Amino acid sequence: MRFVHSSDWQIGKTFNFASDDVLRVLQAERLEVINRLGELARAQGAADILVAGDIYDYETPSDRTLRQPLERMRQFPDLRWHLVPGNHDFLQPNGVWDRVRRSAPPENIHLHLEPKPFAMTPDSSVWLLPSVLNRRHTLNDPTLWMDEAETPEGVMRLGMAHGSVREFGSQPGEQPNLIALDRPVRAGLAYLALGDWHGFNRIGERCAYSGTPEIDGFDKGGDGGGSALIVSIDGPNAVPTITRHRVGRFSWKRVQATLTSRDEIEALENRLRSLDPQNLSSLLVWLDVEGHLTLEDMTLFDEKILTGVEAALCLLRLGKRPELVASEADLSTFGEAGVVSRAAARLQALSATPGPEQQHAMAALQRLAVLWRSERSA
Incomplete structure (x- = not known):
C-alpha cells in the first residue's frame, strides 16, 4: 500500500500582516498546492491521498472558497481523496461539511463524516479508520473508538485523525483533542495519519504529522512545513516507510x-x-x-x-x-x-x-x- 499523507490545507486562511495583494497570492497558492499533491501521488504510484483535517480554515467559507479545493481534486479523477474534519472545520449541523455534501462533490472525493471503518481498496484489503471532530475542542480522545473497530481479519488498518499527542495544558487532562501516543499499537494500525501540527513530526514507527503543504508562519519554517508524506507499507504488520517531499512554493x-x-x-x-x-x-x-x-x-x-x-x-x-x-x-x-x-x-x-x-x-x-x-x- 502506498499513499500520500497531507493535512492542514486551511483553505481561505487570512494573514493579517499581509497587504491585499500578498494575501491573494498566499491564498491562491494554498489551492495550487493541491495540484502538486495530485502530481506527487501520480509520480509515486499512490492512488490515495489522506487529508487529516482542517481542509478549510474556518467554519463559514464563501461558496467560492468552499468549492475551490473540490474543483482542484476533481482534476485528478484517477486518485481517491479522503477527507476528515479538523478543529477549524469541525463537523456540525448545517456547517461546512453539510454544505460540501450538498454541493455534489466529485465521486473521487470521500468525505469521512462518521467514525466507522471504510474499505479503501477495491479488494477490501486496506481499511481506513477515520476520526471525526464534532466540535473544535473535546477532552475525549477522538481515536479511542479505533481499538474496538471491527474489520476483516488479515487486512491492513490505517487510522486518520486530527489532534495532539502531547499535553500542553496547565493541568493533566486539559489538552483538547488529545490522542494516545500508543494508539497504533492499541488499535492494530499499520499507520496513523495525523493533522493539527503544521510541521512534519514522526511519532514512533507507525504515526506521523505531515504538516501543512504550504508553510503559513514565520515560526514554522524550520520544522518541516511545506511538505507532504509518501507512506509505503508492505503488509499489515510491516513498518511503514515514510518519505517527505517538498510541495510548498513559499x-x-x-x-x-x-x-x-x-x-x-x-x-x-x-x-x-x-x-x-x-x-x-x-x-x-x-x-x-x-x-x-x-x-x-x-x-x-x-x-x-x-x-x-x-x-x-x-x-x-x-x-x-x-x-x-x-x-x-x-x-x-x-x-x-x-x-x-x-x-x-x-x-x-x-x-x-x-x-x-x-x-x-x-x-x-x-x-x-x-x-x-x-x-x-x-
Whole structure:
C-alpha cells in the first residue's frame, strides 16, 4: 500500500500582516498546492491521498472558497481523496461539511463524516479508520473508538485523525483533542495519519504529522512545513516507510541585523538578495534591525531595503527597526532658522523620545529631509 499523507490545507486562511495583494497570492497558492499533491501521488504510484483535517480554515467559507479545493481534486479523477474534519472545520449541523455534501462533490472525493471503518481498496484489503471532530475542542480522545473497530481479519488498518499527542495544558487532562501516543499499537494500525501540527513530526514507527503543504508562519519554517508524506507499507504488520517531499512554493525566513553605517546597509541588501536569488518572489522575510542611523543613512535604508528589496520579495515584514539619530550635520541641512528648521528640530526631539509618537516622528523627519533636498535641488 502506498499513499500520500497531507493535512492542514486551511483553505481561505487570512494573514493579517499581509497587504491585499500578498494575501491573494498566499491564498491562491494554498489551492495550487493541491495540484502538486495530485502530481506527487501520480509520480509515486499512490492512488490515495489522506487529508487529516482542517481542509478549510474556518467554519463559514464563501461558496467560492468552499468549492475551490473540490474543483482542484476533481482534476485528478484517477486518485481517491479522503477527507476528515479538523478543529477549524469541525463537523456540525448545517456547517461546512453539510454544505460540501450538498454541493455534489466529485465521486473521487470521500468525505469521512462518521467514525466507522471504510474499505479503501477495491479488494477490501486496506481499511481506513477515520476520526471525526464534532466540535473544535473535546477532552475525549477522538481515536479511542479505533481499538474496538471491527474489520476483516488479515487486512491492513490505517487510522486518520486530527489532534495532539502531547499535553500542553496547565493541568493533566486539559489538552483538547488529545490522542494516545500508543494508539497504533492499541488499535492494530499499520499507520496513523495525523493533522493539527503544521510541521512534519514522526511519532514512533507507525504515526506521523505531515504538516501543512504550504508553510503559513514565520515560526514554522524550520520544522518541516511545506511538505507532504509518501507512506509505503508492505503488509499489515510491516513498518511503514515514510518519505517527505517538498510541495510548498513559499519559504519563510527571519533575519536579524545591526546597522550603524552605509556600508552595513549595503551589506544587508546583498544578504537579503542572496537568500534565494532565483526565487526571491517566493520568499517572505521578517526583518529585525537594531542599531542607530543618521538621517541620511536612514533614508538610504528605506530606499535600499524597505523599497528596493521589498519589491523583490513576496513580503518583507519589518519588526524592529533601527533608531534614528539625527546629527548636527543632518539638522544643518534645513538651515539655521525658519519654520522648516524649527519643525526638523521638533521632530528630532520627538524621535529621540520613547513613546507612541516616536516612530511617526522618525518617519516625518525622514520625509521632510527628502522633500527639502528635492526642493533645494529643483
